[in-house]
Amino acid sequence: PQGVFNVVNGDGPGVGTALSQHADIDMISFTGSTRAGIAVAKAAADTVKRVAQELGGKSANILLDDADLPSAVRHGVLGCMRNSGQSCNAPTRMLVPRALHAQAVAIACEVAAQVCFDDSRPATAIGPVANAMQFNRVQQLIEQALCEGALLVAGGTGRPDGVTTGFYVKPTIFADVEPHMSIAREEVFGPVLAIIPYDSEEQAVRIANDSVYGLSGYVTSSDRERARAIARQLRTGMVHLNGCKADQDAPFGGYKQSGNGREWGVFGFEEYLETKSVFGY
Missing domain, CATH: 3.40.309.10 (Aldehyde Dehydrogenase; Chain A, domain 2)
Structure with missing residues (x-):
């Protein structure tokens, strides 16, 4: 989507951190380590960008x-x-x-x-x-x-x-x-x-x-x-x-330091949407 930058960057926050401050980007979608995700979120805060993250786990x-x-x-x-x-x-x-x-x-x-x-x-x-x-x-x-x-x-x-x-x-x-x-x-x-x-x-x-x-x-x-x-x-x-596999119609994502974003299914699409109200239309 326009204004969104997707970063799948493992444990290295450098690229995501730089793009988090880019004026033409409204949102950062980051997949990687919790350490790198924290760095991206901090960098994005200065320009109030939305950040959707899928980070680490210890399931x-x-x-x-x-x-x-x-x-x-x-x-x-x-x-x-x-x-x-x-x-x-x-x-x-x-x-x-x-x-x-x-x-x-x-x-x-x-x-x-x-x-x-x-x-x-x-x-x-x-x-x-x-x-x-x-x-x-x-x-x-x-x-x-x-x-x-x-x-x-x-x-x-x-x-x-x-x-x-x-x-x-x-x-x-x-x-x-x-x-x-x-x-x-x-x-x-x-x-x-x-x-x-x-x-x-x-x-x-x-x-x-x-x-x-x-x-x-x-x-x-x-x-x-x-x-x-x-x-x-x-x-x-x-x-x-009982060993059931994941279903791509269901949302993929976690709580706490595993991130705040969702992938897959309807929830995965909604992650990238913004709401607009038009009064008197």
Whole structure:
């Protein structure tokens, strides 16, 4: 639309920041990191531009005690690893009942071991992360998780075995993660999963909502009404029940520091509209 500039700029705010002050632009649509989105919004404030943002996430994936555990864990691990973990809505926090934690960890490790770097096996193949800066950031967050006492059960620092070039990250899983740990709070944007045990549904919801992000959420249960009840309590712009995929007729976007904009469907169009009143027409 005229007067709108669209920026899909990852973590670099430079272009969006400069355009945010451009006189002929009425609105900035930004997709990228929360850090860059904040810089764009600050720059846009001086000329009172509208800013629609789709930013970061740290989405919780709540598996209830009646879930089909092998299927749910497999779906969750592959969802986290997809696109080398570079998805803002990736289910990077897997919350499982404490009594099922060990079983879920064992299944997750089996799934992670199947992830490969061979394009001839597209169902389980992942590529490198975007660049050296992102590779180094992921390595630092893995190292920080180890220092904070998270239990490494798969992957770790460095490139995968047999891979000597490219910014490939080992599919990494931490178990017995505490909600206060950095690996449970910061967006990694790499193939790194944190498995967090919980003792009650109420605690699971508290852990899921205890985040500066609010983009997406996931709930798995054999009882759809139970899943719906949990979904209603999540402070996220989207929730996927029982592995359901996104629908492009529905709005895509989040709460809190995950942004204030919406994409897709009617809401996605309305984001770019302005209202005019003509009196006496």
